[in-house]
Amino acid sequence: MSTHKALLLLEKQGKYAVQDIPTPKPGPGELLIEIKATGLNPVDWKIHDYAFFVTEYPAILGTDSAGTVKEIGEGVTGFAVGDRVLHQGYFSNTKATFQQYTIVPAEITAKLPSNLTFEQGSTIPLVLATAAFGLYSGKVTTGELRGAELTAPWEEGGRGKYAGQPIVIVGGSSAVGQQATQLAKLSGFSPIIVTASLKNTDFLKSLGATHVIDRNADLPSSVKAITSDPIKYVYDAISLKQTQESAYEVLASGGTLILVLDFAVDEAKVDKTKRVAKVFGTTYDPAQNALGTSLYKKLTKLLESGDLKPNHVEVLPNGLAGIPDGLEKLKANQVSASKLVAQPWA
Ligand SMILES: NC(=O)c1ccc[n+]([C@@H]2O[C@H](COP(=O)([O-])OP(=O)(O)OC[C@H]3O[C@@H](n4cnc5c(N)ncnc54)[C@H](OP(=O)(O)O)[C@@H]3O)[C@@H](O)[C@H]2O)c1
Numbered sequence: 289m290s291t292h293k294a295l296l297l298l299e300k301q302g303k304y305a306v307q308d309i310p311t312p313k314p315g316p317g318e319l320l321i322e323i324k325a326t327g328l329n330p331v332d333w334k335i336h337d338y339a340f341f342v343t344e345y346p347a348i349l350g351t352d353s354a355g356t357v358k359e360i361g362e363g364v365t366g367f368a369v370g371d372r373v374l375h376q377g378y379f380s381n382t383k384a385t386f387q388q389y390t391i392v393p394a395e396i397t398a399k400l401p402s403n404l405t406f407e408q409g410s411t412i413p414l415v416l417a418t419a420a421f422g423l424y425s426g427k428v429t430t431g432e433l434r435g436a437e438l439t440a441p442w443e444e445g446g447r448g449k450y451a452g453q454p455i456v457i458v459g460g461s462s463a464v465g466q467q468a469t470q471l472a473k474l475s476g477f478s479p480i481i482v483t484a485s486l487k488n489t490d491f492l493k494s495l496g497a498t499h500v501i502d503r504n505a506d507l508p509s510s511v512k513a514i515t516s517d518p519i520k521y522v523y524d525a526i527s528l529k530q531t532q533e534s535a536y537e538v539l540a541s542g543g544t545l546i547l548v549l550d551f552a553v554d555e556a557k558v559d560k561t562k563r564v565a566k567v568f569g570t571t572y573d574p575a576q577n578a579l580g581t582s583l584y585k586k587l588t589k590l591l592e593s594g595d596l597k598p599n600h601v602e603v604l605p606n607g608l609a610g611i612p613d614g615l616e617k618l619k620a621n622q623v624s625a626s627k628l629v630a631q632p633w634a
Pocket residue numbers: 329330331414415418458459460461462463464465483484485486488503525526531547548549566567568569570618623624625626
């Protein structure tokens with residue numbers, strides 16, 4: 289039996305250890321990926337601290353991967369052993385990414401173009417899905433609104449469709465906010481008004497932001513100074529109570545507020561004419577499978593052309609063993625406009 293190294297969360301809210309585990313075989317429609325780089329996300333430390341999503345321990349976390357195809361499952365077409373790819377992982381021990389090998393359905397895997405390193409590729413999948421689903425997904429069968437129901441720019445008629453309409457993105461330099469800003473540009477929105485620390489202004493303008501507002505400034509008056517048009521879309525990539533309340537105030541009647549965390553605006557301030565969408569940023573969600581697979585069909589070209597760019601990369605020392613310290617850094621809000629990345633074979 290082949291084995292590989294994985295970072296195991298040994299028990300609920302417990303310690304981590306790097307251990308050898310059996311390497312799985314890809315089933316029909318799946319690929320076995322040798323992970324060269326894996327990105328860290330806030331959800332990883334939150335799962336450790338608050339014990340959600342994961343029910344069985346030892347557990348493997350991590351949901352961002354770039355690597356090479358090692359083995360191909362039955363019925364898969366379009367991939368060859370050795371292809372460079374990127375994909376989102378999921379919270380199961382065969383599909384998570386804080387390990388050397390993982391399994392992924394081929395339909396939500398894209399080839400990594402040669403202009404990107406594995407490390408850059410691994411900054412993209414989870415946050416791109418989160419940004420894309422928030423803008424282009426919609427009501428799912430349970431009745432929940434998961435996105436603003438816009439037409440995606442990679443679909444027919446979607447590119448530039450919202451030309452001349454303003455959008456506000458709170459937390460433009462966050463990993464989610466960077467992808468939302470780039471997608472807003474492809475969708476044609478203008479102006480694209482983002483909040484961030486002003487040191488990130490040039491970088492955010494290079495991604496498509498037209499105006500960068502200091503994250504500590506008063507948002508409603510700052511936006512009014514830029515445009516008097518109604519703001520129909522606000523993507524709050526931070527979604528703390530404080531950012532939600534100012535985002536909600538900025539939003540025009542009939543507009544949609546897109547949130548990455550639960551709605552936290554005070555009851556007294558709720559205006560029933562405003563819609564609130566809560567994102568579920570995973571390409572594994574059956575309710576959003578069609579949008580996820582259509583994105584992954586077009587992703588290689590979007591990356592190759594530079595329409596979508598990766599985050600800045602900060603490589604962690606010590607391979608998989610370096611991840612827990614990285615998660616502490618994320619939790620302590622010590623990361624600005626970049627993504628912590630681990631190399632599982634280092
Ligand atoms: N619902 C879902 O499916 C889903 C999926 C992915 C992520 N999320 C959540 O989305 C949030 C963002 O994740 P992420 O990976 O994008 O985070 P991240 O990149 O680690 O966030 C760091 C960035 O947040 C910015 N920031 C922090 N507080 C801010 C504020 N008050 N106003 C403006 N910017 C602020 C900082 O900007 P400056 O350095 O410029 O100050 C920094 O660049 C997390 O809570 C995460 O758990 C949810």
